[in-house]
Amino acid sequence: MAQPLPVSPLARPMPELGVVRGVRLGAAAAGIRYKGRTDLVLAEFTPGTTVAGVFTQSKCPGAPVDWCRAVLPTGQARALVVNAGNANVFTGRAGRQTCAATAQAAAEVAGCTPEEVYLASTGVIGEILPVERITTALPALHAALSDTGWDAAARGIMTTDTFPKAAIRKTRINGTDVVIQGIAKGSGMIAPDMATMLSFVATDAALPAAVLQTLLRVGVKTTFNCITVDSDTSTSDMVLLFATGAAGNAPVADTVDALTDPALAEFKTALDDLLRELALLVIRDGEGATKLMTITVSGAVSDESAWRVAMAIGNSPLVKTAIAGEDANWGRVVMAVGKCGEPADRDTLSVSIGGVCIARNGTVTEGYDETPVVAHMKGQDIDIAVDLGLGNGTARAWSCDLTHGYIDINGSYRS
Amino acid sequence: MAQPLPVSPLARPMPELGVVRGVRLGAAAAGIRYKGRTDLVLAEFTPGTTVAGVFTQSKCPGAPVDWCRAVLPTGQARALVVNAGNANVFTGRAGRQTCAATAQAAAEVAGCTPEEVYLASTGVIGEILPVERITTALPALHAALSDTGWDAAARGIMTTDTFPKAAIRKTRINGTDVVIQGIAKGSGMIAPDMATMLSFVATDAALPAAVLQTLLRVGVKTTFNCITVDSDTSTSDMVLLFATGAAGNAPVADTVDALTDPALAEFKTALDDLLRELALLVIRDGEGATKLMTITVSGAVSDESAWRVAMAIGNSPLVKTAIAGEDANWGRVVMAVGKCGEPADRDTLSVSIGGVCIARNGTVTEGYDETPVVAHMKGQDIDIAVDLGLGNGTARAWSCDLTHGYIDINGSYRS
Numbered sequence: 001m002a003q004p005l006p007v008s009p010l011a012r013p014m015p016e017l018g019v020v021r022g023v024r025l026g027a028a029a030a031g032i033r034y035k036g037r038t039d040l041v042l043a044e045f046t047p048g049t050t051v052a053g054v055f056t057q058s059k060c061p062g063a064p065v066d067w068c069r070a071v072l073p074t075g076q077a078r079a080l081v082v083n084a085g086n087a088n089v090f091t092g093r094a095g096r097q098t099c100a101a102t103a104q105a106a107a108e109v110a111g112c113t114p115e116e117v118y119l120a121s122t123g124v125i126g127e128i129l130p131v132e133r134i135t136t137a138l139p140a141l142h143a144a145l146s147d148t149g150w151d152a153a154a155r156g157i158m159t160t161d162t163f164p165k166a167a168i169r170k171t172r173i174n175g176t177d178v179v180i181q182g183i184a185k186g187s188g189m190i191a192p193d194m195a196t197m198l199s200f201v202a203t204d205a206a207l208p209a210a211v212l213q214t215l216l217r218v219g220v221k222t223t224f225n226c227i228t229v230d231s232d233t234s235t236s237d238m239v240l241l242f243a244t245g246a247a248g249n250a251p252v253a254d255t256v257d258a259l260t261d262p263a264l265a266e267f268k269t270a271l272d273d274l275l276r277e278l279a280l281l282v283i284r285d286g287e288g289a290t291k292l293m294t295i296t297v298s299g300a301v302s303d304e305s306a307w308r309v310a311m312a313i314g315n316s317p318l319v320k321t322a323i324a325g326e327d328a329n330w331g332r333v334v335m336a337v338g339k340c341g342e343p344a345d346r347d348t349l350s351v352s353i354g355g356v357c358i359a360r361n362g363t364v365t366e367g368y369d370e371t372p373v374v375a376h377m378k379g380q381d382i383d384i385a386v387d388l389g390l391g392n393g394t395a396r397a398w399s400c401d402l403t404h405g406y407i408d409i410n411g412s413y414r415s
Numbered sequence: 416m417a418q419p420l421p422v423s424p425l426a427r428p429m430p431e432l433g434v435v436r437g438v439r440l441g442a443a444a445a446g447i448r449y450k451g452r453t454d455l456v457l458a459e460f461t462p463g464t465t466v467a468g469v470f471t472q473s474k475c476p477g478a479p480v481d482w483c484r485a486v487l488p489t490g491q492a493r494a495l496v497v498n499a500g501n502a503n504v505f506t507g508r509a510g511r512q513t514c515a516a517t518a519q520a521a522a523e524v525a526g527c528t529p530e531e532v533y534l535a536s537t538g539v540i541g542e543i544l545p546v547e548r549i550t551t552a553l554p555a556l557h558a559a560l561s562d563t564g565w566d567a568a569a570r571g572i573m574t575t576d577t578f579p580k581a582a583i584r585k586t587r588i589n590g591t592d593v594v595i596q597g598i599a600k601g602s603g604m605i606a607p608d609m610a611t612m613l614s615f616v617a618t619d620a621a622l623p624a625a626v627l628q629t630l631l632r633v634g635v636k637t638t639f640n641c642i643t644v645d646s647d648t649s650t651s652d653m654v655l656l657f658a659t660g661a662a663g664n665a666p667v668a669d670t671v672d673a674l675t676d677p678a679l680a681e682f683k684t685a686l687d688d689l690l691r692e693l694a695l696l697v698i699r700d701g702e703g704a705t706k707l708m709t710i711t712v713s714g715a716v717s718d719e720s721a722w723r724v725a726m727a728i729g730n731s732p733l734v735k736t737a738i739a740g741e742d743a744n745w746g747r748v749v750m751a752v753g754k755c756g757e758p759a760d761r762d763t764l765s766v767s768i769g770g771v772c773i774a775r776n777g778t779v780t781e782g783y784d785e786t787p788v789v790a791h792m793k794g795q796d797i798d799i800a801v802d803l804g805l806g807n808g809t810a811r812a813w814s815c816d817l818t819h820g821y822i823d824i825n826g827s828y829r830s
Contacts, residue, residue, distance in 0.1 A: 060761040061761070189750065231730070235749065338473035363509065407736055
């Protein structure tokens, strides 16, 4: 972008971050695309760190996504390298070589194997990533790593983001205090199908990779997979979750049921909560966003069906422009329900905005007074609730409005 | 809208329209929503006129859609009533009563049964349609009907449209000259799933309703069902095709195979061509549109799969904003292919813009020179071609760019 973007009106201040024992990280300005800002992040993990990951469902994934998928089965991680400004997507053999060279360079400074290095890239698609700028910058970046480098890392992975995103939770596993801390970036091309581009979370808990993977897979279902800015799914989406074990909690067998084991219950709640906070920070920085939309769907034939209805509402350009215009145009919500292909019956459908039931059983509520709804539309947080009246399926999704800012940003992204 | 919208830069002048023997039509200002313009259209068909129709697949269809679906099985039509400004959607029992009263009033002036009257409404969703304004206006409107009323009808069905849309074809059935003439409206909420809101076509050919229905069903598949402005499918989409029989061609049995019978071949080609022209006129009036995008997909595993890929590209906000910004950001085309869930292989994928192959087999073409593509992007007609390299499936779809104009129009539609 020629001009720095104004900070989103929905931005939240960075929380006071802590340390995750076993993780040291930092950022450097490698000059990959942006001038005068950091664009390269390195994190190093203590030996024995386990890892879980979820990735974009795109059929055209970036080379770093392919790399991470290939090394993930070992469940072991010692380093993470992230660059902003170039996504290393649709770059063919050159892109694969870039990944191998970056992993090799990071392995040398971290004293591990390339297969213990995780890679992520974000930025423009289809341009060759100048890998030597990364490999040249890594030794000095490694020498400066610190366990307080989280803020710098959150800033170093930004692209069209207007504010850095991080969250922290303190929780317990079987009586032992542990911390979970993560960062995220994302602003456009946001309709994650397994995760959003990009989020990295670490904990000092000791957890087997298989348990970690289950917790992450289930955690993103109701968080990162329930947000959308523009219905466009990135080729580079990725959430990685690292567990260093430095907290020294009692070992967790890799055969436990991660979703029901009482020893993990508190941790699971904290992780889900943190993932939701990070996901919402991404929507709060949705390109051009001025309002945060929370869409609650009930009465669907299944949770999956409710999710599809919620996402159809959140993705509808006409709903999103109505929100931008502070217009309580609930007819467009009806349209979005009707178009999405899920079971729905006009004559059992109810729509509420801001807690006011506007339409019920296929027609407008008798004596409907638009006044409180008009007031609600002027706020930053817009609540839309739909009850399909068919079953017990529920879902909640988050989106933002569609404004001139989105057009400004995306009509000239590469210039 | 408070201010009349400027005419789309992609607008086409109205063609010189003819007469379809057996059809008389006209428009009146009934004051349904708009001031100082026509908003009610009546067409009367000669006895024996057959009819075919395709309708929105929305689960929340408008009352007029329900009405037309219910009366269509008879295959007979004597009148058509269309109003603009209020869609009569999500209006419950009142909406059904409005339809019955309108059909009754039209039947009285046309001397037919209510079941021979077809109804369509377009405009805002969820508001009660003031039916008495329609029924009051019908007798005078009927008295003024004329076989040259096509231009007035094309204007009377407009909402956010910035120019009237019509097309004409002269063709032959078994040696007899026949004419096909139609009108359309549509500008936003355009992602038809069986048809777009709204198009009405008439021919003086004599054709059984079953044959007409087959021709229309197949005809919309590659025309109206291949256009999108904003991925939002209207609750009111409808294409009706009337055949008055006034041309006096040799009778066509209702048992012929409409798609392969040689006597119908020329007519079928002309009808498909006319439907495509009307569909493209709708895209040319896409809300805020400044460029017409033609998307050609080949090498897919099936035609259906190719269609889904083409529509994913045409619906992507990031592709559409890049076109608006005259940015040959082909990486976003790759993203759209990757996200849509259809079989695709990054490493066999090719992308061309303006006839220039930019990327092939998963990476940018060697020695790619962006100069001719940059020049192409500055034009009004943008051609995007994708070859998936997997099979023989092909499809073509049409869309438009996403500009500030779309936000302006839709952030304040009800005000």
